[in-house]
Amino acid sequence: MDFTLTKEQQDIKKAAREFALGEFPERAQEFDRNETFDLDIWRKACELGFVGVFIDEAYGGAGLGFFEHCLITEEFWAVDAGMANAVITATFGAELLGMFGTEEQKKRYLPPLVQGEAITGTAITEPDAGSDVTGAITTALRDGDEYVINGTKMFITNGDIANYLLVFCQTDPDNPDRHRRHAFFIVETDRPGFEATKMHGKLGIRANDTAEISLSNVRVPASNRVGEEGNGFRALMAFFNVTRLHICAMAVGIARAALEESIAHIKKRHQFGAPLASFQANQFKIAEMATKIRAARNLYYEAAWLADSGKMDHALVAMAKWFSGEIAVRCADEALQMHGGYGYIDEYKVQRIYRDAKIVEIYEGTKEIEKVIVARSLLG
Numbered sequence: 593m594d595f596t597l598t599k600e601q602q603d604i605k606k607a608a609r610e611f612a613l614g615e616f617p618e619r620a621q622e623f624d625r626n627e628t629f630d631l632d633i634w635r636k637a638c639e640l641g642f643v644g645v646f647i648d649e650a651y652g653g654a655g656l657g658f659f660e661h662c663l664i665t666e667e668f669w670a671v672d673a674g675m676a677n678a679v680i681t682a683t684f685g686a687e688l689l690g691m692f693g694t695e696e697q698k699k700r701y702l703p704p705l706v707q708g709e710a711i712t713g714t715a716i717t718e719p720d721a722g723s724d725v726t727g728a729i730t731t732a733l734r735d736g737d738e739y740v741i742n743g744t745k746m747f748i749t750n751g752d753i754a755n756y757l758l759v760f761c762q763t764d765p766d767n768p769d770r771h772r773r774h775a776f777f778i779v780e781t782d783r784p785g786f787e788a789t790k791m792h793g794k795l796g797i798r799a800n801d802t803a804e805i806s807l808s809n810v811r812v813p814a815s816n817r818v819g820e821e822g823n824g825f826r827a828l829m830a831f832f833n834v835t836r837l838h839i840c841a842m843a844v845g846i847a848r849a850a851l852e853e854s855i856a857h858i859k860k861r862h863q864f865g866a867p868l869a870s871f872q873a874n875q876f877k878i879a880e881m882a883t884k885i886r887a888a889r890n891l892y893y894e895a896a897w898l899a900d901s902g903k904m905d906h907a908l909v910a911m912a913k914w915f916s917g918e919i920a921v922r923c924a925d926e927a928l929q930m931h932g933g934y935g936y937i938d939e940y941k942v943q944r945i946y947r948d949a950k951i952v953e954i955y956e957g958t959k960e961i962e963k964v965i966v967a968r969s970l971l972g
């Protein structure tokens with residue numbers, strides 16, 4: 593197996609790093625403190641072709657793999673996670689539309705995401721349904737040529753700024769099989785009855801919008817249903833297989849940032865008349881971080897390569913997700929430790945890294961849920 597990047601992939605990675613270094617550092621602290629973001633940066637990323645590279649050429653994308661999207665994601669997250677996510681998650685849901693949308697839906701809803709004209713998101717989580725997605729009780733009930741949607745969605749990325757969301761709803765609440773009750777719907781956010789309330793006070797990725805969504809008798813045409821009724825859970829699992837790969841890239845990116853900050857700091861700061869880098873305790877931390885990052889990257893590279901080769905291995909994706917999440921949090925913790933008291937202050941980037949890293953162990957399947965998937969694949 594050869595994971596050497598092609599010339600094109602190396603160029604994408606390099607260009608993504610250059611873009612992030614040019615755009616993110618100057619404003620990262622401001623956006624983190626104020627929980628805001630400048631969408632012109634996302635528009636610029638669209639213009640330069642960093643957004644939605646996995647979207648088929650027929651719908652305006654570059655027609656590249658999920659792997660190339662991972663490469664961009666890792667580079668962006670290695671510079672600033674919050675701003676990276678504000679750009680990268682603007683297509684969160686395009687993967688689902690690409691896999692399960694009709695030709696008409698793809699032609700209408702995908703090109704604006706690449707052209708910097710629309711932002712999307714995917715709304716699954718509810719106040720009483722997080723890890724247990726089949727417990728989602730938002731309903732979409734058929735009424736002639738329309739569906740009427742009612743419910744509440746929690747923690748929805750881009751909820752307050754998206755032009756449309758892919759909303760996971762029950763179409764058949766009484767079906768005895770919990771896995772056959774749901775379907776996805778495209779919901780334009782300007783429809784009557786749709787309301788988004790921005791959530792404040794997040795621990796990290798504060799530049800990225802998160803909102804609570806209320807849907808009160810929101811009517812959508814039946815043509816907005818993505819896939820068949822009862823197919824929602826299956827579609828969601830296929831979607832997560834891909835988007836969890838993207839989370840692995842986020843995790844490896846932020847772990848790299850933690851390593852880079854640590855190396856710079858311990859070479860510069862002196863104690864006991866010597867640089868911190870001369871103490872073996874710190875050297876071991878650096879060695880362990882670098883090894884873990886390499887291992888996590890190899891895991892997700894293999895999982896993404898299999899996915900793009902049409903040989904999706906969902907247990908491997910789950911392994912890569914929990915492992916990369918755990919190493920991201922661990923590396924961020926060690927990085928802050930090596931900064932001592934300075935790491936505790938938000939003037940130092942490492943504090944933000946420490947706060948931003950935690951999310952990769954939570955969203956799109958907590959690390960415990962990923963381990964449940966791995967264990968099930970082994971135990972049956």
Ligand SMILES: Cc1cc2nc3c(=O)[nH]c(=O)nc-3n(C[C@H](O)[C@H](O)[C@H](O)COP(=O)(O)OP(=O)(O)OC[C@H]3O[C@@H](n4cnc5c(N)ncnc54)[C@H](O)[C@@H]3O)c2cc1C
Binds near residue numbers: 749951961
């Ligand atoms: C910043 C942010 C952005 C998000 N973006 C989105 C989004 O765009 N769209 C969306 O739909 N959701 C989004 N989420 C929601 C996220 O996916 C959920 O928070 C996550 O899936 C966990 O669900 P929960 O918070 O309800 O936790 P719970 O399900 O209540 O879990 C709490 C704890 O119990 C553990 N647990 C639960 N069940 C089991 C089990 N069977 N075995 C072992 N342990 C278990 C979990 O691992 C966790 O540690 C976002 C969340 C955040 C914080």
